Amino acid sequence: MHNKTLSELSAALKAGEFSSTELTQSYLNRIAELDTHVNAYITVSDESALMAAKAADQKIAAGEAGPLTGIPLAQKDIFCSKGVKTSCGSKMLDSFVSPYNATVIEKFNQAGSVMLGKTNMDEFAMGSSNETSFYGAVKNPWNTDKVPGGSSGGSAAAVAARLAPASTGTDTGGSIRQPASLCGITGLKPTYGRVSRYGMIAFASSLDQAGPMTRTAEDAALMLNCMAGFDERDSTSAQREVPDYTANLSDSLDGLTIGLPKEYFGEGLDASVGKAVEEAIAEYKKLGATVKEISLPNTHLAVPTYYVVAPAECSSNLSRFDGVRFGYRCDDPIDLEDLYKRSRGEGFGSEVKRRIMIGTYALSAGYYDAYYIKAQQLRRLISDDFKRAFEEVDVIMGPTAPEPAFGLGEKSDDPITMYLSDIYTIAANLAGLPGMSVPAGFVNEMPVGLQIIGNYFDEARLLNVAHRYQQVTDWHQHAPAQFK
Amino acid sequence: MSLTQDDVKKIAHLARLSISDADIPSYEKELSNILGLVEQMNAVDTSDVSPMAHPLDMAQRLREDTVTEENHRDDYQSVAPNVEKGLFLVPQVIE
Numbered sequence: 001m002h003n004k005t006l007s008e009l010s011a012a013l014k015a016g017e018f019s020s021t022e023l024t025q026s027y028l029n030r031i032a033e034l035d036t037h038v039n040a041y042i043t044v045s046d047e048s049a050l051m052a053a054k055a056a057d058q059k060i061a062a063g064e065a066g067p068l069t070g071i072p073l074a075q076k077d078i079f080c081s082k083g084v085k086t087s088c089g090s091k092m093l094d095s096f097v098s099p100y101n102a103t104v105i106e107k108f109n110q111a112g113s114v115m116l117g118k119t120n121m122d123e124f125a126m127g128s129s130n131e132t133s134f135y136g137a138v139k140n141p142w143n144t145d146k147v148p149g150g151s152s153g154g155s156a157a158a159v160a161a162r163l164a165p166a167s168t169g170t171d172t173g174g175s176i177r178q179p180a181s182l183c184g185i186t187g188l189k190p191t192y193g194r195v196s197r198y199g200m201i202a203f204a205s206s207l208d209q210a211g212p213m214t215r216t217a218e219d220a221a222l223m224l225n226c227m228a229g230f231d232e233r234d235s236t237s238a239q240r241e242v243p244d245y246t247a248n249l250s251d252s253l254d255g256l257t258i259g260l261p262k263e264y265f266g267e268g269l270d271a272s273v274g275k276a277v278e279e280a281i282a283e284y285k286k287l288g289a290t291v292k293e294i295s296l297p298n299t300h301l302a303v304p305t306y307y308v309v310a311p312a313e314c315s316s317n318l319s320r321f322d323g324v325r326f327g328y329r330c331d332d333p334i335d336l337e338d339l340y341k342r343s344r345g346e347g348f349g350s351e352v353k354r355r356i357m358i359g360t361y362a363l364s365a366g367y368y369d370a371y372y373i374k375a376q377q378l379r380r381l382i383s384d385d386f387k388r389a390f391e392e393v394d395v396i397m398g399p400t401a402p403e404p405a406f407g408l409g410e411k412s413d414d415p416i417t418m419y420l421s422d423i424y425t426i427a428a429n430l431a432g433l434p435g436m437s438v439p440a441g442f443v444n445e446m447p448v449g450l451q452i453i454g455n456y457f458d459e460a461r462l463l464n465v466a467h468r469y470q471q472v473t474d475w476h477q478h479a480p481a482q483f484k
Numbered sequence: 485m486s487l488t489q490d491d492v493k494k495i496a497h498l499a500r501l502s503i504s505d506a507d508i509p510s511y512e513k514e515l516s517n518i519l520g521l522v523e524q525m526n527a528v529d530t531s532d533v534s535p536m537a538h539p540l541d542m543a544q545r546l547r548e549d550t551v552t553e554e555n556h557r558d559d560y561q562s563v564a565p566n567v568e569k570g571l572f573l574v575p576q577v578i579e
Contacts, residue, residue: 099559192539206538235545236538304524315499322500324572329565335575337500345502353501357492357511358518360499374525376535381528383536416517432539456540 001026002162003479006071006219009165013060013070020060020070024053024114027072031116031163034483037144040158042077042135043085044117052114059112067222069112074164076155077118078125079210080199081105088201089121089133089151092327092347102199103231104168104210111226116164120154123349124318125175125203127151128421131412132351139408140183141480142446146405149179149421155213156183161483166214166223170200172207173306174400174425177437180213181400181449184439186466186476187213188220191457192432193238195224196231204313205236207306207429216476217438217466221245224459240457248460249467254288256465259393263299264424270403276441276448277399280469284397287468292393296385301378302427303419308362308375309430314352315359321347354415383431390455395465399424400437400449424451434459438466439475447475486516 001023004012013020028046035041049072056070080086080098082105087093101109108115122132130138130153138153140146141161148157152169156179159167169176171189180187188211195210202208212223224245231237258281265274281291323329323343330346333339348356362371389396402423411418428435433453440450450469454462470476487495492511496503503511557570566573 096563099556099563193542232547236540236542238540239545298528301525301528304522307518307522308525319500323565324574325560326563327565333575336577339575340500341497341502344500348501350507353503354511354514354518356499356501357495357515358522361487361491361495361515361519362522364495364498371522373535374530375522376537377530377533378525378528380533380536381530383539415514416521419521430539 002030004165005215006165006222009071010067010222014065020053020056020114021050023070024049024072024116027116027164034161035163037139037482038141038157038161038163039136039138040119040154040161040163041074041117042087042089042120042154045084045115048084049114049116056112056114066111068108068226070114072114072116072164073108074116074119074155074158074167075105076152076168076170077121078170078201079105079168080201081115081118084118086118086201087134088125089123089135090348090352091134092321094134094328096326100199103196103233104200104227107226119152119158119167122151122153123352124201124314125151125170125172126314126351126355128174128178128418129411130154130179131408132349134349137408140405141483142184142405146407146446147182149182149401149405151175152213153179156180156185156187159183159185159213159215160480162479166212166219168210168227169213170208170210171429172203172310173429174422176211176213177400177425177435177449177451178422180437182405182447184447184475184478185213185215186217186220186436186438187211188224188436188459188462189428189434190224190228190459191238191434193236194434194457194459195227196229196234196237198231198233202317204310205317206313207310217463217470218246218249221249221463238457243460245460245463248464251464252288253284253465253468256289256395257393258284258289258291259294259389259396260291261294261296261299261389261396261398263296264398268402268420268423269399270443272443273399273403273448276443277397277450280440280450281397283469283472287472294389294393294396296389296427298378298381298385299427302382302430303423305375305378305382305430306426307358307419308371309379311355311359312362312372313359315356315363318352318356351415379430382427386431386433395461396453398451400451404443404446404448428453432456434462436462436466438469439478441475487512487519
């Protein structure tokens with residue numbers, strides 16, 4: 001069962017080949033047996049999963065099943081889930097059992113899917129290796145001495161290790177695409193505002209976006225059909241129709257114009273990764289696409305700009321963790337200031353504290369214009385680069401990450417080197433554009449992802465472009481030996 | 485941009501974060517390195533560029549000024565560290 005894709009599972013459930021209860025139990029057994037090697041889950045919700053599976057089986061029997069009814073899924077532990085611990089990978093929320101559901105969780109519940117548990121992640125989604133989690137690093141299923149990427153590392157590893165058929169992630173600077181690339185799965189970050197942020201613990205509110213992490217583009221389309229849509233509870237939710245993302249998956253790519261930004265193939269890119277991406281582009285030419293070299297001249301400014309915008313927004317968002325209303329509180333505070341400072345000092349890990357401090361500094365009196373306004377001006381330039389490019393091309397392609405998965409501990413002592421892991425993904429967040437990572441080969445037996453960036457709200461085309469590639473390649477079908 | 489240890493202490497205070505004296509030198513170094521990275525921004529003249537606050541040019545949506553939520557006080561206080569009679573308890577602020 002565990003090697004079937006989400007769409008195959010959906011068909012099998014409807015055909016009565018097995019029940020959702022059997023399927024859910026089989027995944028719970030796999031998690032119990034194998035997750036010790038990966039550490040993908042923070043919480044496994046056995047009981048509620050089996051209850052949801054039973055309810056799904058009744059729906060299926062009554063002929064009321066939708067495509068996700070009875071499908072077990074793993075949810076990133078950033079989505080508030082009622083009655084289930086929601087930690088965001090932090091000691092700060094280690095004892096937090098959410099009193100309400102995020103809209104994303106609510107939508108999956110309504111679709112009748114089954115939540116297997118909550119996946120491990122970098123603390124408050126701040127990291128590119130999953131090593132900043134309070135619950136310990138996630139290991140890459142392809143080689144457990146290597147990182148899975150981050151921040152949605154648990155979600156990526158769970159899908160790669162067949163400990164869930166699909167999962168959710170969030171992407172603020174690459175946190176869906178980079179771990180998808182490093183774990184050899186398919187990940188989609190939709191356009192900013194496409195999926196509701198309600199109940200998704202905020203990191204950087206003008207960048208955060210949730211999306212699916214799956215084995216195939218077809219599965220990602222099924223997931224996005226459920227996740228996308230306007231939500232009045234999210235003030236930046238996009239008021240736009242949601243198309244059926246599965247409808248155009250098989251459209252021909254004849255006449256598609258692919259832009260290759262020369263800045264994505266220069267210094268800093270591992271040569272073997274570059275070669276894998278070039279081979280993927282060659283496949284697209286065979287599928288009828290034409291290729292055009294383009295320039296995104298402000299690419300090199302994306303990382304510096306991001307490390308002002310994201311920390312500034314994080315310092316503001318994380319001020320809510322004050323030891324008063326929810327989350328960790330220090331012992332025996334002597335006064336209110338001591339309560340705030342020690343609750344936060346003891347509850348947050350070092351990367352979160354670094355980013356809060358950078359953000360606090362960038363927003364402080366006398367520095368606001370030099371840092372925050374300057375970063376917003378550069379954000380405009382970065383965004384304008386893409387606008388110009390999309391006048392000439394339909395999609396942009398390049399590597400998702402500059403190299404395959406690196407070793408655990410290899411970069412954890414040097415924040416700057418770690419930040420450069422997201423050098424190709426951050427710009428799409430600053431511009432608000434949708435982006436995908438699709439498995440495109442292996443380098444030294446570790447997976448490599450092809451990144452596809454699309455125009456605003458053009459997710460259906462991204463999924464079509466990814467799906468057609470997956471019809472002629474089998475990179476997405478490979479499974480790590482230990483988890484076959 | 486290089487921060488001093490006093491800068492680090494001041495920023496930590498503004499952010500209401502207790503950090504131990506032993507950790508200050510590493511914060512001094514790491515925060516200075518990050519600010520060094522960020523300073524690459526200054527290579528570009530942006531004097532005529534309007535700041536982009538939001539990825540989609542959209543106005544803030546308004547709604548009718550009516551009650552839309554039910555009372556969830558008990559639920560929401562059930563996760564608080566210390567409450568009494570519907571109030572959040574903190575150390576005494578006013579003598």
